[in-house]
Amino acid sequence: MSFNEFPSRLLENAVNEFASLPGVGRKTAFRLVMNLLKRDAEDVKRFGETITRLHDEVHYCKICNSISDTEICTICSDEKRDRSVICVVENIQDVMAIENTRQYKGLYHVLGGIISPIDGIGPSDLKIDNLEEKIITGSIREIIFALSTTMEGDTTNFYLYKKLGKYNIAITTLARGVAIGDELEYTDEITLGRAINNRNPYQQ
Amino acid sequence: MSFNEFPSRLLENAVNEFASLPGVGRKTAFRLVMNLLKRDAEDVKRFGETITRLHDEVHYCKICNSISDTEICTICSDEKRDRSVICVVENIQDVMAIENTRQYKGLYHVLGGIISPIDGIGPSDLKIDNLEEKIITGSIREIIFALSTTMEGDTTNFYLYKKLGKYNIAITTLARGVAIGDELEYTDEITLGRAINNRNPYQQ
Numbered sequence: 384m385s386f387n388e389f390p391s392r393l394l395e396n397a398v399n400e401f402a403s404l405p406g407v408g409r410k411t412a413f414r415l416v417m418n419l420l421k422r423d424a425e426d427v428k429r430f431g432e433t434i435t436r437l438h439d440e441v442h443y444c445k446i447c448n449s450i451s452d453t454e455i456c457t458i459c460s461d462e463k464r465d466r467s468v469i470c471v472v473e474n475i476q477d478v479m480a481i482e483n484t485r486q487y488k489g490l491y492h493v494l495g496g497i498i499s500p501i502d503g504i505g506p507s508d509l510k511i512d513n514l515e516e517k518i519i520t521g522s523i524r525e526i527i528f529a530l531s532t533t534m535e536g537d538t539t540n541f542y543l544y545k546k547l548g549k550y551n552i553a554i555t556t557l558a559r560g561v562a563i564g565d566e567l568e569y570t571d572e573i574t575l576g577r578a579i580n581n582r583n584p585y586q587q
Numbered sequence: 588m589s590f591n592e593f594p595s596r597l598l599e600n601a602v603n604e605f606a607s608l609p610g611v612g613r614k615t616a617f618r619l620v621m622n623l624l625k626r627d628a629e630d631v632k633r634f635g636e637t638i639t640r641l642h643d644e645v646h647y648c649k650i651c652n653s654i655s656d657t658e659i660c661t662i663c664s665d666e667k668r669d670r671s672v673i674c675v676v677e678n679i680q681d682v683m684a685i686e687n688t689r690q691y692k693g694l695y696h697v698l699g700g701i702i703s704p705i706d707g708i709g710p711s712d713l714k715i716d717n718l719e720e721k722i723i724t725g726s727i728r729e730i731i732f733a734l735s736t737t738m739e740g741d742t743t744n745f746y747l748y749k750k751l752g753k754y755n756i757a758i759t760t761l762a763r764g765v766a767i768g769d770e771l772e773y774t775d776e777i778t779l780g781r782a783i784n785n786r787n788p789y790q791q
């Protein structure tokens with residue numbers, strides 16, 4: 384089935400909009416639109432309005448750059464969080480992933496990306512300046528680099544370290560090692576090699 | 588990564604809307620919303636408005652029940668089509684598939700579904716009454732059953748035949764046989780068996 388001729392412009396527009404999403408082909412887009420047409424009108428209207436309002440109403444926290452319903456996000460405005468530690472992450476998904484562990488009580492700084500020359504993303508595309516400002520003006524004790532363990536992540540770590548290393552603060556990264564639940568024989572060599580070199584005292 | 592706690596209600600609502608689509612999980616929904624947030628505001632607003640308008644502005648052709656921008660669709664209002672032949676299909680996708688072959692010059696009748704007791708869809712859920720009306724009031728010469736070759740399709744064919752067989756019109760179905768490009772050894776037995784029984788004179 385090809386999709387050269389649509390019987391309705393409106394239908395064609397809707398399919399085109401869905402097909403513009405990443406990983407959604409024209410066949411899937413058509414299926415999604417047909418699903419919307421089968422649903423209650425009110426339901427679909429609310430769907431459309433949620434998307435329409437997305438850009439107008441979304442806020443980015445003035446302090447950490449994370450998405451928020453308010454000017455300052457709930458984490459940055461939480462008095463109980465440790466304001467002397469900042470965890471640097473690539474995006475809001477990472478904030479949510481770390482929050483879900485319930486292990487971290489400090490603040491975040493969302494870079495909004497990662498240095499990737501192949502994608503044309505350089506340091507100036509990231510929110511780095513106001514991170515340095517926080518160190519200068521605040522009483523920061525530690526910065527945690529929590530970026531992906533990829534070449535882009537390492538490049539960004541290196542760049543940040545060159546910029547922030549001169550300040551009198553601890554700079555740490557997430558522990559690397561064998562993931563919990565992983566079988567040794569399926570762990571890649573680099574991870575396993577590092578895990579042996581950085582071995583820890585056994586705890587009962 | 589779980590998605591228990593969203594930093595923004597707006598974000599959560601948008602993810603919920605996308606996750607309500609068939610075949611879209613919460614992870615994919617989140618990825619789609621993050622993609623929308625990275626795009627131009629105008630772009631995303633247009634996307635939302637297209638969805639909002641969908642139900643209000645979509646028309647179903649009064650004659651064939653297909654989707655249309657006008658009260659009568661372009662096919663039904665085309666003077667050049669053969670008004671004595673009606674091809675009965677399950678849905679608008681089937682109309683588009685047959686139209687794309689450019690082999691058919693008659694009209695269509697979209698049932699809007701197929702009889703499927705397991706899904707709770709009976710004859711009364713389909714647009715069958717106005718098909719019978721067309722036969723009674725019009726000068727129909729032939730009705731083509733172009734439904735899926737599934738049990739539901741066969742059931743619907745049988746029901747339609749019981750209802751329409753009494754009128755003095757030809758009732759036909761699509762030819763069944765080995766698909767063009769298919770290798771014989773991978774063709775299922777039922778199709779192959781029918782294809783042998785219904786063999787045609789060889790044409791050079």
